[in-house]
Amino acid sequence: MTSSELPAGFQFAGVACGIKPSGKPDLSLIVGDNRLVASGVYTQNQVVAAPVEICRSLTPSKRIRAVVTNSGNANACTGRQGELDAAEMCRSVADAISASEAEVLVMSTGIIGKKMPMDRVNAGIKNSVAKLGRDIDDFTAAADAILTTDKERKAECREVKLGDQTIRIAAMAKGAGMISPNLATMLAVVMTDAQLDPQQSQRILREVASKSFNCVSVDGHTSTNDTLLLLSSGASGIRIDDSNEKAFIRALTDLSCRLARELVADGEGATHVMKIRVVGADDDASAATIARTIGASPLVKTAISGGDPNWGRIVSAAGYADAKINPQQTSLKLAGTEIYHNGVPTDFDAAAVSKAIKATKEVDLDLFVGNGPGTAIHWASDLTVEYVRFNSEYTT
Structure with missing residues (x-):
């Protein structure tokens, strides 16, 4: 500057x-x-x-x-x-x-x-x-x-x-x-x-x-x-x-x-940023709702913090979001690797994906939920022990 x-x-x-x-x-x-x-x-x-x-x-x-x-x-x-x-x-x-x-x-x-x-x-x-x-x-x-x-x-x-x-x-x-x-x-x-x-x-x-x-x-x-x-x-x-x-x-x-x-x-204690991209929703508002729900999930956050390619946490979070998805057309890429395709997990190398998550500060989560025109990008931090420690002592 x-x-x-x-x-x-x-x-x-x-x-x-x-x-x-x-x-x-x-x-x-x-x-x-x-x-x-x-x-x-x-x-x-x-x-x-x-x-x-x-x-x-x-x-x-x-x-x-x-x-x-x-x-x-x-x-x-x-x-x-x-x-x-x-x-x-x-x-x-x-x-x-x-x-x-x-x-x-x-x-x-x-x-x-x-x-x-x-x-x-x-x-x-x-x-x-x-x-x-x-x-x-x-x-x-x-x-x-x-x-x-x-x-x-x-x-x-x-x-x-x-x-x-x-x-x-x-x-x-x-x-x-x-x-x-x-x-x-x-x-x-x-x-x-x-x-x-x-x-x-x-x-x-x-x-x-x-x-x-x-x-x-x-x-x-x-x-x-x-x-x-x-x-x-x-x-x-x-x-x-x-x-x-x-x-x-x-x-x-x-x-x-x-x-x-x-x-x-800069999130307190954060070690990763999740860049959550949702594609194929009914509209942009629905895509945003799905992305926000995934980003707010403590289970998703802790999985990313530990480098755990736990696709079930991400897909289920999309499923309980207040927006429609097509489960049979839902696919997920995590850190560049497709680990879930059209409703079924792929035969991916979990250790390699885990290593890829741990090696980068920004982790891409690309979720495809159907054939609709709706898209959204959302950024969320992971959840670490340091976040809990800091906020438990914030005012004292």
Whole structure:
């Protein structure tokens, strides 16, 4: 990543303000030079954090100036005080950049049920405004400050050719555990200097999310704080219209898929990513349901973790998914080897397939369930002893 690949019209900062006991960065700020078009998709959980309620109420919009994010505290299940604290974060940023409170979006991630240390947060906001910059180091500092249990930064930026014109897109994300389809304990911001209108931005974001961030699973647990934002500065002067929208969506989807896969690869204790491809379902929605069901199965996850080519677990998971399959036309390839064909196991070399699973970080599961037009790709992590250990000790 280079500074020249960052979209124009944005500034970034990331600082440590003392929310995390570790002293690691925990306050991130993104500010537009002018008002930004913003859209969002959010958690499907009925229990939602105060920042989610604020973002939902403000998007889609054409008048957003900034996004402030803290890590280390989810500000969820914190009652009226949590609502007041989230609003205060917006107001603190707004005052510092000469904007209004309704022009600031807020995201939080971390432990649920803890009150926000607002004295530290407000000091961090003041510090981050003073550090705002446009370089790649400023962008990565902002990306680092949203992380919690992540082992690695998740950030991308690139130039995109739309005919003979060039726009830029960038994104940062966080998430490693409590990850399930329909978003999870995941925060992500996608930015572009292309010109969008609010309703167009919302439509595009939903389409991109359906093919990327909504196609991942670590543990089947949907969180309280899921937020995915799309911000457009329009600083390139290039309008997204019928002539270039499909190419723009492809670029956003590709970038988002890369980050979504990184969420799964960084799953707490994960040793493998399963790339689950379902073909031949009645429609794409049915294929997605089958893929999600397979990816959420603890028995499938543990089999992949141990390098066990247990086709029965995968096929039976497809069978109990809430979507129709044709058992007599169901076939399965695992790590490139067909181990089940038209309802019957093949005479495969189990030891060789096991070795192939263990030798790769990303394991392909290709399942054919009939002759329908429906297809889907889903990424899921395996399940290891390390995941159990980490999450049994998370708050203590």
